[in-house]
Amino acid sequence: MKEPALRHFCEQVFVKLGVPPGDARVTTDVLVLADLRGIESHGVARLPRYVTGIKEGFMKPVDRSRIVRETKATALLDAELSLGQVVGKKGMDLAIKKAKETAVGIVSVRNSNHYGIAGYYALLALEHDLIGMSMTNAAPLVVPTFGRTSILGTNPIAIAVPGGREEPFVLDMATSVVPRGKLEVLDRAGKPMPLGWAVDETGKGSTDPTKVLGALAKRLGGGLLPLGGEGEAFSGHKGYGLALMVDVLSGVLSGAATGLQVYADEKVPNVGHFFLALDPAAFRPLEEFTRDMDRLARELKASPKAEGLSRIYVAGEKSAARTERHRKEGIPLSPKVVEQMKKIGGELGVPGPA
Numbered sequence: 420m421k422e423p424a425l426r427h428f429c430e431q432v433f434v435k436l437g438v439p440p441g442d443a444r445v446t447t448d449v450l451v452l453a454d455l456r457g458i459e460s461h462g463v464a465r466l467p468r469y470v471t472g473i474k475e476g477f478m479k480p481v482d483r484s485r486i487v488r489e490t491k492a493t494a495l496l497d498a499e500l501s502l503g504q505v506v507g508k509k510g511m512d513l514a515i516k517k518a519k520e521t522a523v524g525i526v527s528v529r530n531s532n533h534y535g536i537a538g539y540y541a542l543l544a545l546e547h548d549l550i551g552m553s554m555t556n557a558a559p560l561v562v563p564t565f566g567r568t569s570i571l572g573t574n575p576i577a578i579a580v581p582g583g584r585e586e587p588f589v590l591d592m593a594t595s596v597v598p599r600g601k602l603e604v605l606d607r608a609g610k611p612m613p614l615g616w617a618v619d620e621t622g623k624g625s626t627d628p629t630k631v632l633g634a635l636a637k638r639l640g641g642g643l644l645p646l647g648g649e650g651e652a653f654s655g656h657k658g659y660g661l662a663l664m665v666d667v668l669s670g671v672l673s674g675a676a677t678g679l680q681v682y683a684d685e686k687v688p689n690v691g692h693f694f695l696a697l698d699p700a701a702f703r704p705l706e707e708f709t710r711d712m713d714r715l716a717r718e719l720k721a722s723p724k725a726e727g728l729s730r731i732y733v734a735g736e737k738s739a740a741r742t743e744r745h746r747k748e749g750i751p752l753s754p755k756v757v758e759q760m761k762k763i764g765g766e767l768g769v770p771g772p773a
C-alpha cells in the first residue's frame with residue numbers, strides 16, 4: 420500500500436475517535452514509520468489496540484499531559500493517560516529544546532500508554548544534529564535470569580547518532596531475545612521455536628510457543644528470555660540488567676508503574692518513558708564528531724567478513740534502505756492487517772484505502 424494512502428486512512432481513524440488533527444498526524448507518523456522501517460509488529464497492525472484504548476477510555480484522545488517538575492535541563496511530564504505517541508513526541512521535543520539551550524535535555528514521563536517504536540523519538544534528535552535516546556517500560560513478559568515468572572517488559576532502548584556522509588547509527592531494540600509476536604507467528608503455524616527464546620513455568624528453556632503463550636496469558640509463569648538467553652552461559656544476565664535499567668530510567672525515575680505493576684490495571688497502564696537529547700558540539704566541533712562517526716562506520720563495514728557473508732551493517736542501515744524502498748514501492752501489509760483496517764474503517768465510517 421502506498422504511504423500517503425495509509426497515512427490518510429490512519430489519520431482519519433484517529434480524528435473520528437476524537438483525536439485533534441495535529442495529534443492524529445503524530446500518532447500516525449509513529450505507526451507508519453514502523454512499517455516503513457520494516458517493524459511490522461509495531462506498525463498499523465497495532466491500530467486495533469489504539470482504537471480499543473481510546474474507545475475504552477484508558478487512552479485519552481485529547482492530550483492532557485502537563486509538566487510536573489522542571490529544571491533547565493530536565494522535566495517530568497505526567498501524561499494523564501494521553502496517547503503515548505503524542506506525549507512521547509512532546510517529551511522528546513522538550514528534551515531537544517533543552518539540549519539546544521544547555522547541551523543536554525532529559526525528559527521523564529509517567530502515567531502514559533504504549534508509545535510504539537522507541538526509535539521514532541531518538542530519530543527526532545538527528546534533525547537538530549543532536550544525539551537522541553529513548554526508552555520505555557512495557558507489560559511484563561520477560562523472565563529475570565534464574566527466575567520462572569515474567570516480571571519485566573521487553574523494554575526497548577533506542578539511540579540515534581548523527582553521521583556525516585554515512586547513514587546515522589540508529590540502534591532500536593527490545594531488551595528481550597525476541598518479541599512475543601514471534602512466538603505468536605510460530606504458534607499459528609504450529610511450528611516449534613528455537614531453544615533460547617523463552618522458558619516454561621518451571622523456568623527451563625522451551626521450544627513450544629503454544630505452551631509458553633498459554634501460560635503467559637493465564638499468568639501461570641514462564642515467559643520471554645532477556646537478551647543473551649537462559650542463565651549466565653550466553654550472558655542472559657546482561658540482557659536482564661539492560662531491561663531493568665530501562666525500567667529504572669522509565670519507571671522509577673518518573674514515578675510510573677514498574678515491573679509487574681505496568682498494565683497490572685488495564686485501565687491505568689501507567690507506562691513510563693525516558694527521553695534524552697545531547698549536543699555533541701558541546702564536546703567537540705560537530706564536523707569532527709560526524710567525520711569520526713563516518714570513519715568508524717567505514718572501518719566496521721570494510722573489516723573482513725565471515726565466511727559466506729559479503730556485508731557488515733551498522734544499526735539503522737537496513738531500516739533506512741527499507742524505508743526508501745517502501746516509500747517508492749509501497750508498504751507490504753499482511754492480508755490480516757488489511758482485513759483489520761477494513762473492519763475499523765467500516766465501524767467508524769472511514770473509507771478503506773484503495
Ligand SMILES: NC(=O)c1ccc[n+]([C@@H]2O[C@H](COP(=O)([O-])OP(=O)(O)OC[C@H]3O[C@@H](n4cnc5c(N)ncnc54)[C@H](O)[C@@H]3O)[C@@H](O)[C@H]2O)c1
Pocket residue numbers: 458461533534535536537538555556557558573574575576577589590591592593594597598731732733734735736737738
Ligand atoms: N513500545 C514498546 O513497548 C516496545 C517494546 C519492545 C520493542 N519495541 C520496538 O520493537 C521494535 C523491534 O525491536 P527488535 O529488538 O525486534 O529489533 P530488531 O532485532 O529487528 O533490530 C534491532 C536493531 O538491530 C539493528 N540490526 C539489524 N540487523 C543488523 C545487522 N545485521 N547488523 C547490525 N545491526 C543490525 C537494527 O537496525 C536495529 O537497530 C523496535 O522498534 C522497538 O522500539 C517497542
